[in-house]
Amino acid sequence: MRLRIIKCETPVTRLNAVEEFLELPFKVYCKHDELTGFLTSGNKVRKLEFLLYDALRKNVDTVFTCGGIQSNHCRATAVAARQLGLDTVLFLRKKEDTPIQGNLLLDHMVGSRIEYLTEEEYRDIDAIFSSEKKIAESTGKKVYVIPEGGSNALGALGYVEAAREISHQLDLDEISAVYCAVGSVGTYAGMLAGLRLAGSKARALGINVTAASAETHREKAKALLQEMAHYGFSPRIRDKEIEILDGFQGPAYAVPSAEDLDLIRTLAKRTAFFLDPVYTAKAFRGALYTSREQFRNKNILFVHTGGIFSLFQEPQKYVEVPTRSM
Numbered sequence: 001m002r003l004r005i006i007k008c009e010t011p012v013t014r015l016n017a018v019e020e021f022l023e024l025p026f027k028v029y030c031k032h033d034e035l036t037g038f039l040t041s042g043n044k045v046r047k048l049e050f051l052l053y054d055a056l057r058k059n060v061d062t063v064f065t066c067g068g069i070q071s072n073h074c075r076a077t078a079v080a081a082r083q084l085g086l087d088t089v090l091f092l093r094k095k096e097d098t099p100i101q102g103n104l105l106l107d108h109m110v111g112s113r114i115e116y117l118t119e120e121e122y123r124d125i126d127a128i129f130s131s132e133k134k135i136a137e138s139t140g141k142k143v144y145v146i147p148e149g150g151s152n153a154l155g156a157l158g159y160v161e162a163a164r165e166i167s168h169q170l171d172l173d174e175i176s177a178v179y180c181a182v183g184s185v186g187t188y189a190g191m192l193a194g195l196r197l198a199g200s201k202a203r204a205l206g207i208n209v210t211a212a213s214a215e216t217h218r219e220k221a222k223a224l225l226q227e228m229a230h231y232g233f234s235p236r237i238r239d240k241e242i243e244i245l246d247g248f249q250g251p252a253y254a255v256p257s258a259e260d261l262d263l264i265r266t267l268a269k270r271t272a273f274f275l276d277p278v279y280t281a282k283a284f285r286g287a288l289y290t291s292r293e294q295f296r297n298k299n300i301l302f303v304h305t306g307g308i309f310s311l312f313q314e315p316q317k318y319v320e321v322p323t324r325s326m
Helices: 016-022 044-057 072-083 103-109 125-138 153-167 186-197 214-231 258-271 280-294 308-312
Strands: 012-014 027-032 062-068 087-093 113-117 143-145 177-182 203-208 243-245 299-304
Touching: 016 027, 016 258, 044 072, 044 143, 044 153, 044 186, 062 072, 062 125, 072 087, 072 103, 072 308, 087 103, 087 125, 103 113, 103 308, 113 125, 125 143, 153 186, 153 214, 177 186, 177 280, 186 203, 186 214, 203 214, 203 280, 214 243, 258 280, 280 299
Parallel strands: 027 299, 062 087, 062 143, 087 113, 177 203, 177 299, 203 243
Antiparallel strands: 012 027
8 A cells, every 4th residue: 555665663752962062851762754765854744655656556657746946845746756667747836036955955856847826826736736737638648647745645654654663663651742743734644643552642733834823733633644544554543632733833934933943953963964944943942942841851852844845945144164375
């Protein structure tokens, strides 16, 4: 039911240096899903293992998907699809004069067709998918559509599998909370389901990094959890267990706050722990802030969902390059 794009289990480590540097009153473990691969790094590839298996089973030759201009999901889809011999068409929200660097550079390098959309056009992405799919298939193509973030019930199964993997790597009975970023919700929904299926009572806490409200994300998570029953996964989860937190979104989606930027810079410089400006810096900041009182003297697990290529979009934000004196 899935491909094996990830060649081995990603590690779980304790972030001792981060704990010491930040003088944290709790222990922090990290599931390193930034290490799912090089060009396929990050959480999205876990979903793609299920989604692209389904695509191949249906004998398609082209994959459609969508996201922001520096979408980790689109980059992972483009690379993984090309490795499987599939073409990709990426529908990306474009900002004016966006340079071809970071994830976008990799999208181009693997031969993806890029369709740039305005914010207004992107709101009708489902209609655009439908229209463009009909056009492509009228020319003999066979198209498979993957939603934003790979976040449907099938894609969410990737994080059911990730939770099972974690349960073999550490004692989940010793973990009070598992944190992850929430963008398109699939990672969070899969992780919550997977924790319950593994017998863990740890709280699953999602940190909202988007402009949408936490309540909107909770409703989507509920829907995904219900839809996962179609694939034989139906853990009993009460509504109050779906915990998604607002307050750490920063100025806008994909725009880090001053606190996020400081966290990225200082943790990289002092501990070589790298966070990205779109997802993990906001999520890790939220995890640190909410854990100081709630989980004092306890253990938390942070799911690092990747995104490192985003750092290369605006490198001047993270380092000061000294000028050479003559």
